[in-house]
Amino acid sequence: MTAKNANAEKEMSFLDHLEELRWHLIRSTGAVVLVATLAFVFKGIIFDGIIFWPKDAAFPTYKLLCKSAQAIGLDSFCFTELPFVIQSRTMAGQFSAHIWTSITAGFIVAFPYVLYEFWKFVSPGLHVNERKSARGFIFIASLLFFIGVLFGYFIVTPLSINFLGSYQVSAEVLNEFDISSFIGLVRACALSSGIIFELPIIIYILTKIGLVTPEFLRKYRKFALVIVLILSAIITPPDIASQVIVAIPVIILYEISIYISKAVVKRQNRKLASKA
Structure with a gap:
């Protein structure tokens, strides 16, 4: 940024910043709406190919879990059909599901x-050196988000659907789920996992502004483990195996976050030493 541009940034008033923010929000919303419109048009791919795929016994995760269970002499996750149906009980149920799924x-x-x-x-x-140190932010944050979404879709979602879809308190009660409930489960599993996988980015930012240190993260590692298990219990079925499967990558991300925090602090100390 030139000195002229820097002065222009400094001279921007609060209202100017609000105006700038407004246009960024408008462009972001426009991008979401554009993709949502395409998703709305290609509803067959979105619903039959993605949303309802985890209900199919041929879903890749079920096949893998079935083979793994058979290898140790069990028959878990080996089925031909999940024992529930999806229905719409309101006039606008399917249309609303179509709209909100497209937006998601x-x-x-x-x-x-x-x-x-x-x-x-x-x-x-930001200062020029801060912008340089944050180079690749968009790529890394997007990559982590997409990995988290895929993890939520291929791991958390089928585990949740298999458990909740086949759970019965009595044979007298049939599992007939509303479309909004089913789609809400898929959406929550995917998005919550995507957000959780942003943990290294969050730790990086908190370390940069001085709210978190590597020592703090190491000291409260045990408490972090408890929080991770609680989050795993919230977004997965209430069984130990599912919670462990979800907790493992989050714990790995936490350890990576400690390393990232350590690297940030080292870099900051090196800069302070060079200025002294």
């Missing part, structure tokens, strides 16, 4: 562009 798909696909707009708004207020 729009947000997920447009996530990198939303981050880009956020970065364009924030970056002018």
Whole structure:
């Protein structure tokens, strides 16, 4: 940024910043709406190919879990059909599901562009060296988010659907789920996992502004483990195996976050030493 541009940034009033933020939000919303419109048009791919796929016994996760169970002499996850049906009990049920699912798909696909707009708004207020050190932020944050969404979709979602879809308190009670309930489960599993996988980015930012240190993260590692298990219990079925499967990658992310925090602090100390 030139000295002229830097002075222009400094002279921007609060209302100017609000106006700038408004246009970033408009462009981000426009990207989400554009992708959501495409998702709305191609509803066959979105619903039959993605949303309802985890209900199919041929879903890859079920096949893998079935083979793994058979290898140790069990028959878990080996079935030909899940014992429940999906229905719509309101007049606008299917249309509402179509709209909100399209918006969710729009947000997920447009996530990198939303981050880009956020970065364009924030970056002018950073020093040149800070912008350089944060290079690759959009790519890494988007990659982590997409890995988290895929983890939630291929791991957390089928575990949840298999458990909750086959659970019965009595043979007298049939499992007939409303479409909004089923889609809400798939959406929550995917999005919550995507957000949880942003943990290294969050730790990086908190370390940069001085709210978190590697020592703090190491000291409260045990408490973090308890929080991770609680989060795993919230987004997975209430069985130990599912919670462990979800908790393992989050614990790995926490350990990576400690390393990232340590690297940030080292870099900051090196800069302070060079200025002294």
